[in-house]
Amino acid sequence: MEFIQGIKQKETMEIRDILAEELTDRTIKINGTVHIIRDMGDVAFVVLRKSEGLVQCVFEKGVTDFDFKKLKEDSAIEVEGTAVKEDRAPNGFEIRIQTLRVLSQPAEIMPISINKWKMNTSLETKLDLRPISLRNPRERAKFKIQEGLVRGFGEFLYKEGFTEVRTPKITAKGAEGGSNIFKLDYFGQKAVLAQSPQFYKQTMVGVFDRVFEAAPVFRAEKHNTTRHLNEYTSLDLEMGFIDGFEDIMAMEAGFLQYAMELLQKDYGKELKMLGVTLPKTDTIPAVRFDEAKKLVSEKYNRKIKNPYDLEPEEEVLISRYFKEEHDADFVFVTHYPSKKRPFYAMDDPADQKFTLSFDLLFKGMEITTGGQRIHDYSQLISKIEDRGMEIEGMEAYLMIFKYGMPPHGGLGIGLERLTMKLLDELNVRETTLFPRDMHRLEP
Amino acid sequence: MEFIQGIKQKETMEIRDILAEELTDRTIKINGTVHIIRDMGDVAFVVLRKSEGLVQCVFEKGVTDFDFKKLKEDSAIEVEGTAVKEDRAPNGFEIRIQTLRVLSQPAEIMPISINKWKMNTSLETKLDLRPISLRNPRERAKFKIQEGLVRGFGEFLYKEGFTEVRTPKITAKGAEGGSNIFKLDYFGQKAVLAQSPQFYKQTMVGVFDRVFEAAPVFRAEKHNTTRHLNEYTSLDLEMGFIDGFEDIMAMEAGFLQYAMELLQKDYGKELKMLGVTLPKTDTIPAVRFDEAKKLVSEKYNRKIKNPYDLEPEEEVLISRYFKEEHDADFVFVTHYPSKKRPFYAMDDPADQKFTLSFDLLFKGMEITTGGQRIHDYSQLISKIEDRGMEIEGMEAYLMIFKYGMPPHGGLGIGLERLTMKLLDELNVRETTLFPRDMHRLEP
Numbered sequence: 001m002e003f004i005q006g007i008k009q010k011e012t013m014e015i016r017d018i019l020a021e022e023l024t025d026r027t028i029k030i031n032g033t034v035h036i037i038r039d040m041g042d043v044a045f046v047v048l049r050k051s052e053g054l055v056q057c058v059f060e061k062g063v064t065d066f067d068f069k070k071l072k073e074d075s076a077i078e079v080e081g082t083a084v085k086e087d088r089a090p091n092g093f094e095i096r097i098q099t100l101r102v103l104s105q106p107a108e109i110m111p112i113s114i115n116k117w118k119m120n121t122s123l124e125t126k127l128d129l130r131p132i133s134l135r136n137p138r139e140r141a142k143f144k145i146q147e148g149l150v151r152g153f154g155e156f157l158y159k160e161g162f163t164e165v166r167t168p169k170i171t172a173k174g175a176e177g178g179s180n181i182f183k184l185d186y187f188g189q190k191a192v193l194a195q196s197p198q199f200y201k202q203t204m205v206g207v208f209d210r211v212f213e214a215a216p217v218f219r220a221e222k223h224n225t226t227r228h229l230n231e232y233t234s235l236d237l238e239m240g241f242i243d244g245f246e247d248i249m250a251m252e253a254g255f256l257q258y259a260m261e262l263l264q265k266d267y268g269k270e271l272k273m274l275g276v277t278l279p280k281t282d283t284i285p286a287v288r289f290d291e292a293k294k295l296v297s298e299k300y301n302r303k304i305k306n307p308y309d310l311e312p313e314e315e316v317l318i319s320r321y322f323k324e325e326h327d328a329d330f331v332f333v334t335h336y337p338s339k340k341r342p343f344y345a346m347d348d349p350a351d352q353k354f355t356l357s358f359d360l361l362f363k364g365m366e367i368t369t370g371g372q373r374i375h376d377y378s379q380l381i382s383k384i385e386d387r388g389m390e391i392e393g394m395e396a397y398l399m400i401f402k403y404g405m406p407p408h409g410g411l412g413i414g415l416e417r418l419t420m421k422l423l424d425e426l427n428v429r430e431t432t433l434f435p436r437d438m439h440r441l442e443p
Numbered sequence: 444m445e446f447i448q449g450i451k452q453k454e455t456m457e458i459r460d461i462l463a464e465e466l467t468d469r470t471i472k473i474n475g476t477v478h479i480i481r482d483m484g485d486v487a488f489v490v491l492r493k494s495e496g497l498v499q500c501v502f503e504k505g506v507t508d509f510d511f512k513k514l515k516e517d518s519a520i521e522v523e524g525t526a527v528k529e530d531r532a533p534n535g536f537e538i539r540i541q542t543l544r545v546l547s548q549p550a551e552i553m554p555i556s557i558n559k560w561k562m563n564t565s566l567e568t569k570l571d572l573r574p575i576s577l578r579n580p581r582e583r584a585k586f587k588i589q590e591g592l593v594r595g596f597g598e599f600l601y602k603e604g605f606t607e608v609r610t611p612k613i614t615a616k617g618a619e620g621g622s623n624i625f626k627l628d629y630f631g632q633k634a635v636l637a638q639s640p641q642f643y644k645q646t647m648v649g650v651f652d653r654v655f656e657a658a659p660v661f662r663a664e665k666h667n668t669t670r671h672l673n674e675y676t677s678l679d680l681e682m683g684f685i686d687g688f689e690d691i692m693a694m695e696a697g698f699l700q701y702a703m704e705l706l707q708k709d710y711g712k713e714l715k716m717l718g719v720t721l722p723k724t725d726t727i728p729a730v731r732f733d734e735a736k737k738l739v740s741e742k743y744n745r746k747i748k749n750p751y752d753l754e755p756e757e758e759v760l761i762s763r764y765f766k767e768e769h770d771a772d773f774v775f776v777t778h779y780p781s782k783k784r785p786f787y788a789m790d791d792p793a794d795q796k797f798t799l800s801f802d803l804l805f806k807g808m809e810i811t812t813g814g815q816r817i818h819d820y821s822q823l824i825s826k827i828e829d830r831g832m833e834i835e836g837m838e839a840y841l842m843i844f845k846y847g848m849p850p851h852g853g854l855g856i857g858l859e860r861l862t863m864k865l866l867d868e869l870n871v872r873e874t875t876l877f878p879r880d881m882h883r884l885e886p
Contacts, residue, residue, distance in 0.1 A: 001734065003726045004689070004775060007603070007697040012684070014604060031684045033649075033849065051604060051652040076684065076818075076849035103684070106847030107820040131843045134650045144651075147607045154597070160450070161457060161494060164590045166676050166858075168877045169612065169659050170625070170636075172885045182613070184627040184636070186673075187665070187881050193613075193627070193636075200877065203886075206476075207577045208587075209494040215658065216612050222630070230629075233609050241455070241474045241519065241546070246447070254450040283446045291444065332447060375519075377550040396886030400574045404549030406476065406519035415609075434611045434643065438630050442615045443646075443839030 012078065015052040015091055023085050023093055030055060030095060031078040031103065033135075036115040037071060044068060046097070047090075047115075048077070053269065054137070056089035057081065059097050066100040074110060076103040114139075123427060130434060130443050141270040142431050146419045148267045150214050152259030153235050153413075160251070162237065163208040167200035169193060169216065173393040182220045193218035196412055198344070199397040201238040202373060205408045206400050212237040214415070224438050226427040227365060229416060231436040238410030245346075245356040245372040248409045249286060249332050252360060252368060256281040256330070274423055279329035279362070285322050286332035289354070292318045308337040308353075316364040323363075334358040336371075343383050346372040346409075356409075362421040370411025377401040455521065458495040458534055466528050466536055473498060473538060474521040474546065476578075479558040480514060487511060489540070490533075490558075491520070496712065497580070499532035500524065502540050509543040517553060519546040557582075566870060573877060573886050584713040585874050589862045591710045593657050595702030596678050596856075603694070605680065606651040610643035612636060612659065616836040623664045636661035639855060641787070642840040644681040645816060648851045649843050655680040657858070667881050669870040670808060672859060674879040681853030688789075688799040688815040691852045692729060692775050695803060695811060699724040699773070717866055722772035722805070728765050729775035732797070735761045751780040751796075759807040777801040779814075786826050789815040789852075799852075805864045813854025820844040 012029045032048030032055060044059040057079055059068055071077075078101045086094040112121055112129055114136040119126065126133040134140055154164065170186060171194050182193040194200075196217050204211040217234040237251065260278045263271060271278070287295070290307065296317040297304050305311070310333070322328040335354040338347050345355040357371025374380045380401050384391060391398065419431035429435040434443060455472045475491030475498060491498040500522055502511055514520075521544045529537040555564055555572055557579040562569065569576040577583055597607065613629060614637050625636040639660050647654040660677045685691065703721045706714060714721070730738070733750065739760040740747050748754075753776070765771040778797040781790050788798040800814025817823045823844050827834060834841065862874035872878040877886055 001728060001730045004692045004696045004729050005726050006700050006724075007693045031849075033847065051606065072847075074847035076847065078684075103850055104818050104848060107845045110846045129842070131646045131649065131839055132846050134647075140650050143608070144606060146609075150607060150609075151597075151601070154594075158594070163494065163587060164593060165586070165876060166589075166593075166659070168674055168879055170661065170674050170879055170884070182627055182629070184625055186625070186884055187663075189884055191884055203574045204577075204876075206574065207583050216609070218613065220630075231611055231613050241521075249447045250450045253447045257449050281449075283448050285444060286447050287444045375547050396574055399572070399886075402550050403553045403575050404476065404515075404517035404519065405547060406474075407546055433608060433647075436611055436613055441613070441629055441632055441634055443842075 015050060015055060018083055018093060019091060023083050025082045025084055027080060027098065028083050028095070029078060029080050030057075031076070034071065034073050034075045034077060037073055039068075046071065046077075046079075048079075049115075049135070049137070054090040056086065056094040057097050058094055059100070064097050064099055071100070071102070072105055072109075073115070074106045077101060078103055123429060127429060127435065127440065128443075134433070138273060141273045142419065142423055142425075143433060144270045145263060145267055145274070145276070145423065146415065146431060148263045149259050149415060149418060149422075150233075150235070152262040153212065153214060153255060155262070156255050156258035157210075157212045157237060160210070160254070162210040162212045162239070163204075165201070165204045165208070165211045165213050166215070167194070167197045167204070167213060169218070180219050180221045182218050195219055196234060197236050198342075199394075201236055201410060202344075202405070202408065203397070203400050205238050205240040205410075206405055209241060209406070210237070210239040217412075222438060226429075227417060227420075229428055229432060229435055229437060232417075232432070233415040235413040235415055235418075236410065238408060240406040240408040242372065242407055242409050245334075245358065245370070245409050246286075248370050248372070248411055249284075249334075249358055249360075252370070252411055252413070253281065253284050256284075276423055279422070280327070281330065283328075284330045284332060284360075285326055285328050286334055286358070287318075287322075288335045289333055289337065290335070292321075292331075292333050296321050308339060310336075315361055315366060319361050319364040329363055331361050332358045333361060341371070343387050343389060344373045344380065346374050347383075360411075360413075362418065363424075365417060365421055367417045367421065368411050368413045370409065372407070372409035375401065375405040375407050458493060458498060461526055461536060462534060466526050468525045468527055470523060470541065471526050471538070472521060472523050473500075474519070477514065477516050477518045477520060480516055482511075489514065489520075489522075489543075491522075492558075492578070492580070497533040499529065499537040500540050501537055502543070507540055507542055514543070514545070515548055515552075516558070517549045520544060521546055566872060570872060570878065570883065571886075577876070581716060584716045585862065585866055585868075586876060587713045588706060588710055588717070588719070588866065589858065589874060591706045592702050592858060592861060592865075593676075593678070595705040596655065596657060596698060598705070599698050599701040600653075600655045600680060603653070603697070605653040605655045605682070606647075608644070608647045608651070608654045608656050609658070610637070610640045610647070610656060612661070623662050625661050625663045638662055639677060640679050641785075642837075644679055644853060645787075645848070645851065646840070646843050648681050648683040648853075649848055652684060652849070653680070653682040660855075665881060669872075670860060670863075672871055672875060672878055672880060675860075675875070676858040678856040678858055678861075679853065681851060683849040683851040685815065685850055685852050688777075688801065688813070688852050689729075691813050691815070691854055692727075692777075692801055692803075695813070695854055695856070696724065696727050699727075719866055722865070723770070724773065726771075727773045727775060727803075728769055728771050729777055729801070730761075730765075731778045732776055732780065733778070735764075735774075735776050739764050751782060753779075758804055758809060762804050762807040772806055774804050775801045776804060784814070786830050786832060787816045787823065789817050790826075803854075803856075805861065806867075808860060808864055810860045810864065811854050811856045813852065815850070815852035818844065818848040818850050
């Protein structure tokens with residue numbers, strides 16, 4: 001029998017440990033994966049790939065008794081050696097190898113060169129080989145930045161008095177309705193995968209006033225585009241006691257400001273590697289849906305076909321307009337037509353054809369949908385009846401209004417889309433670890 | 444057109460704002476839900492329920508011109524009044540109401556008394572009425588503590604160099620195999636819901652060395668017990684370059700230590716409300732599976748029926764043994780028999796009948812399964828073949844070993860079970876927001 005006391009200091013050092021102390025030619029241990037071997041004859045460079053970045057190790061013939069010819073790229077190794085300053089090496093130091101120990105070896109040579117700066121492979125190939133193509137430092141940097149966005153979301157909202165919740169993904173009825181729902185058999189009952197945590201997050205406003213969730217959502221949409229996924233991560237928040245839907249937009253602006261600062265502070269290496277310029281978030285224009293249509297129609301000489309719908313090209317033009325006129329990367333489009341929004345959206349008392357809602361566009365693409373919800377029970381029932389919808393199956397949801405709900409609203413942000421536009425990628429699959437689309441269920 | 448600058452200071456104050464400044468009979472604004480009304484004739488107490496706790500407001504006849512008789516419990520209101528010190532009130536202050544504004548009203552009176560200290564209702568009723576029963580301060584406190592555990596998991600692992608990942612929940616093949624899998628039709632292809640992120644988190648070790656994920660997992664198990672759920676939150680971690688599976692246990696002990704400190708620091712109010720005594724985590728005994736069986740067999744005079752299996756009663760007795768002998772609430776049971784572990788578990792080179800794996804028991808219940816995984820490609824292929832399993836459908840997973848993986852391992856913690864045992868609840872549904880079991884798909 002033994003006793004576990006918690007984590008112990010390891011003998012092997014991480015890059016941050018080495019950078020934190022003065023390099024005094026001290027002997028250290030480090031481990032990592034052999035990223036690339038550059039054999040120069042009497043000397044060879046063995047570059048290690050670690051989570052934090054690359055480490056250059058130098059192998060000199062005669063210094064260590066390891067048979068260098070046997071070393072394979074993509075082996076996991078541990079080296080012992082002296083850390084010395086070297087400005088030309090990544091992170092400004094290199095390790096002169098004294099001993100080298102192989103921890104594990106690959107069985108085959110990789111079919112793609114993940115140790116190249118840019119992988120000259122198609123998106124399809126990258127996705128087919130996702131488990132290894134992600135090992136490329138630039139590929140993985142995208143997901144480090146994505147982690148930063150999720151961290152920022154949680155940290156900021158926690159600071160603002162939100163509580164994190166975890167709501168079920170197998171449900172009896174879809175929140176948004178429609179046919180775009182994955183169905184499954186649940187012990188003989190009909191069940192669906194949650195299209196959004198909408199009903200549950202509203203429910204939790206009655207419990208904690210302000211809640212958030214970062215979790216998968218599922219949409220059985222038969223779209224095959226560069227911006228649709230059938231499973232994605234939705235950053236959801238919902239808050240009570242709002243004065244209006246402007247409070248929700250303000251909260252999103254606050255999140256974006258916080259997240260960009262966090263990226264600047266903790267993810268500088270990845271931003272630099274990918275050449276990312278962070279967008280301005282200090283002030284974000286908000287324009288009414290009908291006004292936005294008019295503005296782009298006038299400026300770009302484009303006829304308004306349908307005053308109650310926004311075409312993807314119009315989204316692009318609205319973003320272009322605000323970039324040109326206000327140097328804005330983000331723009332809130334507000335007051336969407338009621339018939340384009342779900343039943344729970346609150347109609348504008350000033351004009352019931354429109355809702356107290358918004359989308360956030362980022363460089364021409366919708367990355368957020370949000371707005372104020374109806375909180376009054378009888379008003380909600382009327383709207384459900386007006387739309388000819390069934391109340392059956394919604395009893396648990398309607399219960400929260402029957403027994404009292406504060407004025408509230410919220411939003412959902414598509415994490416992969418936000419990452420995509422931040423990194424100026426052209427396809428949302430580039431910023432999804434393992435994308436699910438109509439044709440891709442693996443890896 | 445307007446411009447959104449980020450969050451603005453609200454006129455209404457939160458409890459923490461009020462506590463942060465000296466109470467000088469200043470007029471303030473506060474909002475909340477009417478938790479309970481105590482009408483004493485000339486004076487009435489209106490207790491507000493807010494996310495942070497309760498606030499006592501005092502309504503004196505003649506002071507405000509609101510018709511008090513019209514006020515209903517569970518209304519959302521905003522009051523303006525003077526905040527004064529009052530030791531008998533929650534948080535040590537009360538608000539003497541000057542004006543009162545109703546923001547929204549319930550349509551009906553609640554069928555259960557959520558404003559009672561303890562709700563005298565069965566678990567079944569609480570679950571049927573979950574959307575409103577969660578509004579009870581003690582009920583919701585459980586989930587505030589649960590939030591603390593998830594926060595602790597993320598914060599601790601981030602500090603330890605882990606990267607948060609988000610892996611798909613719709614997959615082509617289950618990680619653990621077996622028949623306990625929810626199936627669905629995915630655009631004409633056969634798909635399943637992920638039983639665990641096992642294959643993906645191992646894959647991501649090849650990318651980031653250390654990764655974690657807190658996400659739903661789905662098990663179509665036909666169990667109807669106090670500790671099984673068909674959808675639950677799994678706190679998963681996986682780490683590379685380990686020296687042995689002891690590294691994983693040490694990381695879990697480190698997490699538990701961090702989480703208990705965080706709860707003590709930030710969730711003291713909830714711990715007190717629920718009367719929780721935090722368990723000791725400074726040292727956790729680890730005992731071999733076969734040794735543990737022997738110990739309880741001897742001490743409790745119990746015959747060992749099957750040396751390769753652990754019965755639930757034995758789990759309880761092992762926990763009892765370590766509580767009695769070492770005052771330990773947690774115990775790691777190590778070296779589980781190979782035939783009881785999935786194919787990817789690493790067998791003990793010293794005795795192939797056992798694995799380099801462990802479970803963590805907490806007060807008699809398994810809350811974690813973990814261990815070292817096979818990292819060598821040919822060794823993994825052999826084990827798959829020995830078990831008569833199909834390689835088909837696992838190509839993407841096997842790819843990571845073919846092209847090189849470091850020695851690694853990980854674990855999965857059942858969040859709801861950890862919360863259940865921490866709070867000394869008798870049913871895991873008590874610590875699940877919206878439980879999914881064989882009979883419950885709603886709310």
